[in-house]
Amino acid sequence: MTVYSDRLRGNDMKRAVRQFLGRVRFEVARQLRPRVQGRLQPYRYTLPNRYPWMFEFACSRLRDVSTPRLLSFGCSTGDELVSLRSAFPEAIIRGLDIAPAAIAACRTRLASDDRISVAVACDARGEEKDSFGAVFCLAVLCHGDLTATGATRSDRLFPFSRFEEAVADLARCVRPGGHLFIQSANFRFSETATASKFDVVLLASKEQAAVDLLYDCNNCLVVGEPYYPVGFCKRAS
Numbered sequence: 001m002t003v004y005s006d007r008l009r010g011n012d013m014k015r016a017v018r019q020f021l022g023r024v025r026f027e028v029a030r031q032l033r034p035r036v037q038g039r040l041q042p043y044r045y046t047l048p049n050r051y052p053w054m055f056e057f058a059c060s061r062l063r064d065v066s067t068p069r070l071l072s073f074g075c076s077t078g079d080e081l082v083s084l085r086s087a088f089p090e091a092i093i094r095g096l097d098i099a100p101a102a103i104a105a106c107r108t109r110l111a112s113d114d115r116i117s118v119a120v121a122c123d124a125r126g127e128e129k130d131s132f133g134a135v136f137c138l139a140v141l142c143h144g145d146l147t148a149t150g151a152t153r154s155d156r157l158f159p160f161s162r163f164e165e166a167v168a169d170l171a172r173c174v175r176p177g178g179h180l181f182i183q184s185a186n187f188r189f190s191e192t193a194t195a196s197k198f199d200v201v202l203l204a205s206k207e208q209a210a211v212d213l214l215y216d217c218n219n220c221l222v223v224g225e226p227y228y229p230v231g232f233c234k235r236a237s
């Protein structure tokens with residue numbers, strides 16, 4: 001019995017040491033990462049055809065628009081732009097990303113498509129008000145280190161006020177009757193002032209929902225209350 005409980009204590013100790021070392025590793029990596037003014041998600045991970053269910057839904061909502069205008073905010077190296085092009089063959093597509101290297105990769109990759117334009121930007125202030133039929137902000141309004149370290153508060157890396165500001169900026173560009181898609185966020189859109197101008201039109205399923213930790217408007221970790229809304233339609237008035 002004593003041997004067994006000693007072994008358990010040994011395992012707990014090893015787990016605690018592993019967690020501690022993991023936190024130290026993240027903190028060191030965070031300190032070494034160059035600070036970029038206005039950056040949200042620091043990681044550029046992306047995939048081709050990452051959200052087929054969402055793009056299918058968006059197509060159904062925009063089927064009566066012959067030439068939809070779409071914005072991919074945080075388009076990374078362009079997989080999302082390629083997926084949007086295949087879902088919306090007639091669309092005029094704009095990609096923005098804060099990382100110059102990501103935008104350079106998009107330019108090389110998409111040079112032959114003259115209806116896709118890209119730019120380095122940390123917000124959508126340069127885009128016209130009410131100009132997009134759909135704005136996609138996918139895996140951008142989150143900070144990977146919050147989930148990786150199991151942080152109980154978000155404010156040090158990503159405060160709610162920054163989320164509030166970012167969604168207001170994006171919502172400004174959505175035309176009335178148009179759509180805003182937000183996936184993999186650390187906060188609930190419903191807690192922002194902007195949400196009062198939108199109706200929820202798409203819920204992710206349990207499998208489609210992001211694994212990112214969720215925080216409330218006071219930056220406190222929310223446990224056991226998953227948030228499924230990901231698609232929002234801007235009211236006409």
Ligand SMILES: C[S@@+](CC[C@H](N)C(=O)[O-])C[C@H]1O[C@@H](n2cnc3c(N)ncnc32)[C@H](O)[C@@H]1O
Pocket residue numbers: 038039040041042043044045046047050073074075076077079080096097098099102121122123137138139140
């Ligand atoms: C994890 S990637 C997501 C890429 C793509 N949206 C997807 O879901 O596959 C996050 C991207 O957001 C970009 N990003 C972070 N903060 C940004 C900001 N303030 N403005 C524009 N892009 C930003 C990063 O540079 C990165 O390319």
